[in-house]
Amino acid sequence: MNKKLMYSEEHLKYLRKEKKDKVFVLVCQIAILVVFIALWELLGYFGVINTFIMSSPSRIINTIAELYASGDLWYHTAITLYETVLGFAIATILGTLIAILLWWSEKLRRILDPYIVVLNSLPKIALGPIVIIWVGAGIQSIVTICFLILIVVTIISMLNAFRECDKDKILLMKSMGANTLQILWKLVLPSSIPQFISVLKINVGLSWVGTIMGEYLVSSAGLGYLIVYGSQVFQLDLVMASTLILCVLASVMYLLVALLEKRVLKSRH
Amino acid sequence: MQPYLKLSNICLNYHSKQGETMALKNVNIDVAKQEFVAIVGPSGCGKTTILSIIAGILKPSSGTITLDGKPLATNTREIGYMFQRDHLFGWRTIQKNVELGLEISKDKSPESKQIVQDLLKKYGLTDFANQYPHQLSGGMRQRVALIRTLVLRPKILLLDEPFGALDYQTRQTVIDDVSDIIRNEKITSILVTHDINEAVCMADKIIVLSHRPATVRNVVMVDLDKTVSPSKRKKDKRFTELLNFVWKELDSE
Ligand SMILES: Nc1ncnc2c1ncn2[C@@H]1O[C@H](COP(=O)(O)OP(=O)(O)OP(=O)(O)O)[C@@H](O)[C@H]1O
């Protein structure tokens, strides 16, 4: 049955306005991008800005095309992506496991509490040089830095989520004779899924920060390396091109998590 | 006759950093088989504490509890507990919610499965079995919560202000509903409530507690016609007499 037939004239008017507003917002968003790119290109073309320092959209595209042709595009992108995904996955999984452990043992949580607070306030990037010396320069140290940046926030957020679980629901499970594992598996974990997804979202953003910071410190490949290298040899086209690719990758990864969130939350209610 | 559930000289102290709170002091309660007992008392006097002890969630500081003459075992499915809020798990369907207790005790027997189906059917929830809790009304959710405990065939059912979260309109229907189910299933029940109305119209026996530390002040037998629904019992003039009597008992504190 056609839904429109059931709506009042007033509601249809409201719907039309909603739709109009939505289109307007989208048009504005696209317009800003188009105007920005066009202005940048034209100002460079007419020599108002120095394209050697500012680069320009066409030069960025050309650089990406060159990188693609030489095979460097995949090489560097793949390395950075690999480091990010690895750091993200290890930190998220291990952080959640540690949070479970701390939830399980109240004693352990109390013992470790001050250490977690200190580790949380420490700017992890300060550990960079130590990490490089300990695990060696290369992909492993970048993954480690990324991991360090993520792990503490993951532990704290997940532990908070677990501890927020409704006390009466836990009592209910206990009154049915549930053991701790059952309480964890059937109640605490499922009820923490929304928080877990928001942790994933935060971690996606942070893992890029971690990887690029790591690559700035120590690397011979990757997008962060290209950015540093580009700035050292004053090839701003390369810097801009790498930044653009980074932007796209980070957005795609974020969108994937957002998609997961939509699916999970829909299946819950 | 030996009472079915017997609490003898139960004392309970809570310990926290702020100090010691004496919640229960020599509480003695007898409950006969299939009896419906209501516990009323001033707020914060220790009603929930009594239920937690019977449910085996809290250990009394001293005193004994026996069920059918034997000391009460902890962590069993012999005691069903129903809370003020229904505490249905939003990520489980109604059917899965009802089966929670069976899952916990790893009971996969066909008889238990059959009990689930029977109870869902008997209490008009079969059509909602595959829906999620948020799709049901408050009264219906409370019914699901009750069935979730009944599935385990508990010997004793504990109800801690189970109607407190419902609005006035639904309240009376849910009270009739729950009362009907409990009488039907012949389950020994203990109801904790603030609402004396509720206690008088549902119970066989009302236990009036004192201020904290709680002791039993009085036990009032309710001689109303138990074959009719609670809302009908309210129309009896004896109901008002009992109501006033329990009021006075509470007030004389
Ligand atoms: N975990 C606890 N630690 C310390 N004191 C507690 C604890 N739980 C309850 N108490 C105290 O024990 C007393 C009895 O609590 P209880 O919850 O049994 O009362 P209640 O009669 O159920 O109250 P209400 O009418 O509010 O439901 C209260 O004074 C409460 O403050």
Ligand SMILES: [Mg+2]
């Ligand atoms: Mg209470």
